[in-house]
Amino acid sequence: MYERALFAVWLLTLVVFQNTESCELRPVLAQVPKRLPAGYLISEGTEELTLKGCAAKPVTFTSSDPDFAVNTDGTIVTVRGLVITTKRFSVLVHDERGLDWRVDVILSCKNEAPQKSSSAAHKRIKRRWRPLPFNLVENDSPPFPKDLEMIASDSSVNYTVHYEISGQGVTTEPVGLFILIKETGMLRVTRSVDREQYPEYKFIARVYDQNGREVDEFLPITVIVEDKNDNAPEFIGGRVFTVEERCRAGTFIGKVNATDKDLANTLHTKIKFTLLNATDMFSIDPSTGVLTAKTNTLDREAQDKVYVNIEIRDMDGAPNGLFNRGTVVITLTDVNDNPPTFKEKLYKAKVQENQENVLVTRIPVEDKDLVNTPNWKALFEVTKGNESGQFRMETDPKTNEGLLYVIKGLDFEKTPVVQLEITARNEVPLVGTDATWLSVPLELSVGDEDEGPEFNPGVLYLKVKENVPNGTVIGTYKALDPETKSSNGIKYYKMTDPGNWITVVENTGELKTANTIDRESPLVHNDKYNITIRAVDESKKIGKGMVIIQIEDDNDNMPVIPGTDLVICNKGDTLSSVLVEAVDLDKPPYSTPFIFELGAENDGKWKLKDKTDSSVVLEQAVVMPNGLYTVPILVKDLQGIGKEQTVNVRVCSCEREENGAGVCGARSASTSLGSLGILALVLSSLLLLLLCLLLIFICSTKRDKLYINDDSGTGGMLLKSNTEAPGEEVKDGALMIIPGGDVVDGSLQSGGMDIKNVTSTAGRYGQQFIQGGGVYNTTTQDFGTEKYYTSGRYDNNLYGNAMFQKFSNTSALDTWKTNGRYLDRKLAYFGDEEEGRYADDLLKTYGNEGAGSLAGSVGCCSLLGEQESMDFLNTLGPKFRPLADVCYTTKKTGI
Incomplete structure (x- = not known):
C-alpha cells in the first residue's frame, strides 16, 4: 500500500513537470547492496539528474537525505556507511534559469554474493580520490x-x-x-x-x-x-551628459554603466535599465543603458538641466531581482533657435542737420539664447533709408543694444524726416526653428540750423587743354546760401592747389590759369588735377567745394631714346643687333607709333629693321671689330615732330647676355689676377702689415741709456762673435770706445746718452742717432749717385751731399769725431771702388785677437796716427777689409 502511494506521488510529480516543461523526468531506480560503505557510488551521471532533453541545464543538486550526496555531474554517492533494505529520497535540481526540478531516487537491495564478488564497488570507491x-x-x-x-x-x-x-x-x-x-x-x-x-x-x-x-x-x-543573488547592481562611471537642444530624435546622449558582483553571465548579473521620469524627453536601452533623445523639441530656454532617475535591477528586471536607483544629469547646450526681438514696434530719434559721426539713438533687443555667446550677440543693419551711406550701426558689447550713428551730415532743407528700417540678427544662423530675423521702423527727425553756403554741384568737373596761356578763364564755381538760395555776399578763396596753377576771383568765383598747366607733371594723376575752393558768406559761415580739372593733351614732348649706351655682342662673322626703344610723354595721337630713321651722318655700317610702335632693331650692316661706335638716329612721333639723337654702341666680346642685352667681358689689355696673383697680393699685404708693426715697436721701445767708459788704457782686440753684425763685445779702444758726450768747462766727462729719434734732411741719414755722442746706429749716406747703408757710425751732427764738416774745437772729443768722419767715408769708398789702392803693410802692435783670422793681421788700423792728420786713411791696405766687414754692413742701391 505504501509503495502504491509513492508511485502515485511520482506520477503526479511527473505530470507536474511535464506541464511545466516539455522534457520528461523519470525517477532514478537503482539496486544496491544491503550494506553500503561511505563513498559508495549509487548512480553515475543519470539522464534524469542532468535534465537530458530539457531546454535548461542543471546548476546545483540538493539531496533530501543527508546520507547521500550528489556531485555536480549528477553522480549519487553515500556520505557514510549504512545498512538498508529499501531507500527512497529525492534530489532537487536547480537549473540555470532559476527553476527547480525534483527527481525521486528509489533504492532496492540485491544479493550480497554478487555484490561481494563484484569488483565494481571497489573500483568506484577508488575513483573517490579523483572526485x-x-x-x-x-x-x-x-x-x-x-x-x-x-x-x-x-x-x-x-x-x-x-x-x-x-x-x-x-x-x-x-x-x-x-x-x-x-x-x-x-x-x-x-x-x-x-x-x-x-x-x-x-x-x-x-x-x-x-x-x-x-x-x-x-x-x-x-x-x-x-x-x-546577494548583491544589488551598482552604478559606475560618470552620470553627467550634454546634448544640444533641438537635436533630432534618437541622438546619442551617453551610456549609463552599472556592474554586479554576483556570478557573471547569470541572471544574477543581468541588469535591466529603466527610466523613472522624463520619459517624454529621453529613452534608455534596457540592456545596454544607452541614453538617447526621444524628441526633437528639447528646449534649453525652458529647462537647461534635466535630472533623470534611473533604476538598475538584476535578474533581467524580474520582480525578485535586486536593484539600485540613481540620478543622471543631462545638460542641454544652446543653439541659436531664438532671434533677437525688439522691445518697441516703432523707434523715434532726432538729430541736427550737418552733424557728422554722432550717436543718434540706442535700440535695445532681447534674445533668449545663452548670454555672451554668438547665439545671443546681435548685429544691426540699416536695411532701408541708407542708400546714400549716411548711417552706421554698431553693437554695444555690454548691453547688446544697437547704436545708430550719422556719419554724413543730413540736410533739413532736403529731407526733414528720414524713414529708416533696422534689422537685427545674430552672429550665427538660426538653427532648429522656423523663425526669421526681425526688423523695426525708425523715424529720424532732422533739426534745422543756419548753414553756410553750399556749392552746387559739390564737385565741379572742367576740361582744360594743357599749356593754355596764363590768365585764361577755365570756368566759374559759385555757391548758394541754402536759406536764401542766393550767391549775394559770398566770397571765394582757394584752399588747395598743389602746383599753384589756378587763381580764384574772390567776388565772382571765376577760375583762371596762373601758371602753365602741364599734363605730364607728377601732380597730375590720370590726367586729373584737383583743387578745393572755400566759400564764405557774410556771417562768416564756410562752404567747401572741389574742382577736378580734366587736362587734355598737347603735343609738347618729342620722343627720346632714354638709353643711349648700348652693347652689341661680337659673334665673329655673324651680324649682331640691338633693340633701340624710345618714349614720349605725350599720349596718342601725339606719340606712338614712332618713325625711326638713320641720321644724315650715317656711315653706312648700320641699318634699321623690325620697327614697332616704340622700338626698332639696330643691326650691323658689316662686321665690325670691337670698339665704341656712334650712330645717329632720327625719331619722330605720329605728328612728325622729333629730332636726331646719337646712340653709343659698344661692340665687344660678351661674357653673357641677359634679357637680350649683352654684358661685355674683361678687356684683353687688362690683366686678370689668378689664384697665385691673389695669394701674392695677400702675402705682400701681410708682410707690409708686419713691417709697420715692427717699425711701431722699434719707435715705441724705450731705449736704455748707454754708458761709455773713457778708459783708453786698455788695448783693443777683436773677439769671436757668432752674430753677423758687429757684436756687442767689440771693444777696440781706438774705434769703438768714445768719451762721454757731456763737456763741462772744456773737460771730458763720461756719462749716459739718451737715444732720440731725429729725421735727417741733407745726406739722407737714418731715423736714429745719438745726440751728444757717438753710438751704433743704422743710417743711410749719399755719395755721388749711389746709396750705401752702413751701421756702427759715430756721429753727433748730420752731414750730407758728400760735404765734410770738421769740428771747430780742438778737444779730444772733436778729434775722435773728426776721425770718425774720415773712417765713414773711407769705408763707403772701399765698398764701391775696386781694390786697387792699398797702404803698405806696417808692423803694428795688436791686442790678442783670439783665433786666427783668414785675412791675417788687420794691419795699420790698430793704431791711429796723429790726431790732426788724416793721411793714414789713404794708405789703408787689404787688411782693412775684414775690419770693415765687421763694423759695417754695406748694401748698394740705385737712386
Missing part, C-alpha cells in the same frame, strides 16, 4: 558546522586509516573554514562563505594508517562556491 569539485552555497544559514562531502580512500579496505586536510580554508586564509572528521573522512564547513570574496577553495586530503604512514597519494580537493 569532481564539491559545491558550497554562499551565505548559507546556520547552524554550523555542516557536513559537506565524504572523502574516502580504497586503502581503508586493507587498513585502519584516518584522514587529514591542509591548504586554503584549512591551514591558510581563511583558516578553519573547513574541518575534517579524521576517522570517517566527512568534510564539514564551519561558517557561511561569500563567493564574491572567495569564488572557490583548493586544498588537499591525505590518508594515513595507524602508524602514521601515508597509504595513498594525496587528494586535491576543489570546493566551488555557488552564487546567490
